[in-house]
Amino acid sequence: MSGLLLKEFLLVWRGRARIAAALTFAAATLLMFSFSAGADGRLLQRLAPGFLWLAIVLASTLTLQASFDAETQDGALDGLVLRASPGAIFYAKALTNWVFLAALACVLLPLIAALFDASLGTLPRVLAVLVLGTAALSAPGTLYATLAGRSRAASLLLPLLYFPLIIPALVGAVKATELAFFGDPMNQWSGWVGLLGAFSMVFWALCGALSSAILEDG
Amino acid sequence: MTRERVAAGFGVLGLILLGWGSYLGLFVAPPDRYMGDVQRIMYVHVPFAWLALVVFTLAFVYAVLFLVRRSWRWDALHEASLELGVLYTFLLCVQGALWGKPTWGVYWAWDPRLTTVAVMLLSFAGILSLRHFLDDPIRRASWSATATILAAANVPIVYYSVRWWNSLHQLQSSPETVSSSMVEPLRLNAFGLLALTVALLMVRSWIAADRRAAAMAPPLPAQGA
Amino acid sequence: MSGMIQGGWEFVWASYGITGAVMLIYMASLWVRRSDKDSSE
Numbered sequence: 001m002s003g004l005l006l007k008e009f010l011l012v013w014r015g016r017a018r019i020a021a022a023l024t025f026a027a028a029t030l031l032m033f034s035f036s037a038g039a040d041g042r043l044l045q046r047l048a049p050g051f052l053w054l055a056i057v058l059a060s061t062l063t064l065q066a067s068f069d070a071e072t073q074d075g076a077l078d079g080l081v082l083r084a085s086p087g088a089i090f091y092a093k094a095l096t097n098w099v100f101l102a103a104l105a106c107v108l109l110p111l112i113a114a115l116f117d118a119s120l121g122t123l124p125r126v127l128a129v130l131v132l133g134t135a136a137l138s139a140p141g142t143l144y145a146t147l148a149g150r151s152r153a154a155s156l157l158l159p160l161l162y163f164p165l166i167i168p169a170l171v172g173a174v175k176a177t178e179l180a181f182f183g184d185p186m187n188q189w190s191g192w193v194g195l196l197g198a199f200s201m202v203f204w205a206l207c208g209a210l211s212s213a214i215l216e217d218g
Numbered sequence: 219m220t221r222e223r224v225a226a227g228f229g230v231l232g233l234i235l236l237g238w239g240s241y242l243g244l245f246v247a248p249p250d251r252y253m254g255d256v257q258r259i260m261y262v263h264v265p266f267a268w269l270a271l272v273v274f275t276l277a278f279v280y281a282v283l284f285l286v287r288r289s290w291r292w293d294a295l296h297e298a299s300l301e302l303g304v305l306y307t308f309l310l311c312v313q314g315a316l317w318g319k320p321t322w323g324v325y326w327a328w329d330p331r332l333t334t335v336a337v338m339l340l341s342f343a344g345i346l347s348l349r350h351f352l353d354d355p356i357r358r359a360s361w362s363a364t365a366t367i368l369a370a371a372n373v374p375i376v377y378y379s380v381r382w383w384n385s386l387h388q389l390q391s392s393p394e395t396v397s398s399s400m401v402e403p404l405r406l407n408a409f410g411l412l413a414l415t416v417a418l419l420m421v422r423s424w425i426a427a428d429r430r431a432a433a434m435a436p437p438l439p440a441q442g443a
Numbered sequence: 444m445s446g447m448i449q450g451g452w453e454f455v456w457a458s459y460g461i462t463g464a465v466m467l468i469y470m471a472s473l474w475v476r477r478s479d480k481d482s483s484e
Contacts, residue, residue, distance in 0.1 A: 140368060147361055153351035154361070160344040161365055164337050165372050168379040195379050206371055213285055213360045240459065249447070256451035259458045266462070305469055309462050316458045320451040414466075418473065425476050 004084060004092035012096055015066035019100060022066075026059035026108055034115050041117055048116035049177035053133065053170055056105050060137055061159055063104060064097055064145035090142065090211035094204070097145075098138035105130040118181055125180035125189060132196045133173035139200065140165050143207040146214050172196040221420065229417035235410025243403035259317040260400075265408040266313065269415050270306040273299050274338065276419075278370035281363035290430060291423075293359040296366065298422035300346050302415065307339040330380040337376045341369035355430050 012019065033051040037044055106127070113120055120126055144162045148155035172195035179189040243261030250257035277299035284292035314332065315325040326332065345365045352358035 164340040168375045171379050210364045213364045254448040258455050313458045316454045
């Protein structure tokens with residue numbers, strides 16, 4: 001497993017141009033959001049958590065593919081399945097994707113503060129949401145990216161499959177971020193974080209269990 | 219008793235019950251105390267809501283059965299239930315919007331039930347798209363089964379996560395809380411739609427099975443019965 | 444009765460009508476798809 005993890009890190013590192021592109025894409029998205037919302041500073045402040053997570057979700061469609069760039073040519077993935085279990089392959093990819101997505105989210109944070117004049121509130125709470133929220137996105141995202149990596153047709157459909165699925169994670173992440181930015185008088189933050197945790201647990205387990213259906217067939 | 223006869227029987231039974239139930243609902247049942255005649259939409263909306271959930275639950279079951287048992291029959295039924303489910307959910311949204319406009323003043327609201335329905339519609343329509351774009355039957359079957367399992371697992375999560383926000387939707391009404399003159403058309407339509415659904419599922423799964431068989435095998439010269 | 448919504452029959456007819464029409468079209472499409480298969484045997 002550690003061998004797999006190392007390989008995954010190296011793959012994504014080699015695909016770091018894609019990660020850089022994803023970062024630029026996220027930043028551009030944030031810019032567009034801020035322009036389309038208009039000049040009202042107060043409104044922008046309130047919208048900041050939502051825009052942050054939308055940018056992360058959109059950018060994830062790029063970063064999730066990063067681990068597949070090298071392997072989908074020449075059918076390297078098929079060879080890998082002979083040597084390691086699909087579950088191990090999946091979890092290695094998902095963990096790697098999580099790390100890089102969380103890193104991307106953290107890099108976006110100062111940008112959000114600047115663009116939307118958002119005070120970042122309690123930073124530990126914000127970071128916790130970034131880490132947990134990106135975890136929630138990574139499991140289903142990795143599984144669907146595996147689909148996309150193995151079939152050109154499926155890559156067209158990645159957003160169509162991925163976006164509806166992660167809606168509860170989006171809801172929880174945005175609410176928790178909002179409460180962390182602006183204050184939490186009624187102590188609801190942990191509830192939303194709990195939702196993120198539950199979502200993550202369900203889908204990390206389910207996606208791992210289903211990974212053989214994707215990696216072994218077809 | 220050929221399977222065509224069985225399906226036709228269910229279909230005819232369903233249509234009769236639906237016709238009768240709708241007649242009662244439209245012309246015989248009394249108007250609601252608050253919603254007046256607009257409430258009659260309930261007699262078509264509620265059965266479709268129940269059946270949409272039933273059909274998507276079946277889709278989940280067929281998906282699991284396919285991955286576990288690997289029989290083509292489950293894949294055919296999976297495809298049929300996906301298509302029927304998306305159809306019913308789409309109609310549900312249209313009926314709901316037409317009911318919501320005169321009663322709540324809006325065509326749509328982001329409360330738990332409506333949001334869950336919207337997510338269901340998008341998720342399962344996406345899976346139908348996925349099936350459409352995959353040519354290899356084995357891959358199509360296992361990948362869409364995987365997607366259905368994920369989408370189905372998501373449904374309760376979506377519902378409960380949105381429930382933390384305000385809800386405009388009515389409280390769940392069980393037949394006991396609805397006056398008896400309203401229960402009858404509701405029950406008739408519900409059973410009618412159920413019977414019709416059985417027929418449609420059967421026929422649609424045969425179409426799916428034939429398409430898949432044609433894709434996988436060379437054409438046979440002459441066929442017996 | 445105070446507070447009862449008056450009228451609204453156009454919404455009722457639209458609901459039943461659209462539902463019925465769409466269902467009938469779908470059933471017809473199944474019929475066509477099925478007979479296509481039969482005739483190509």
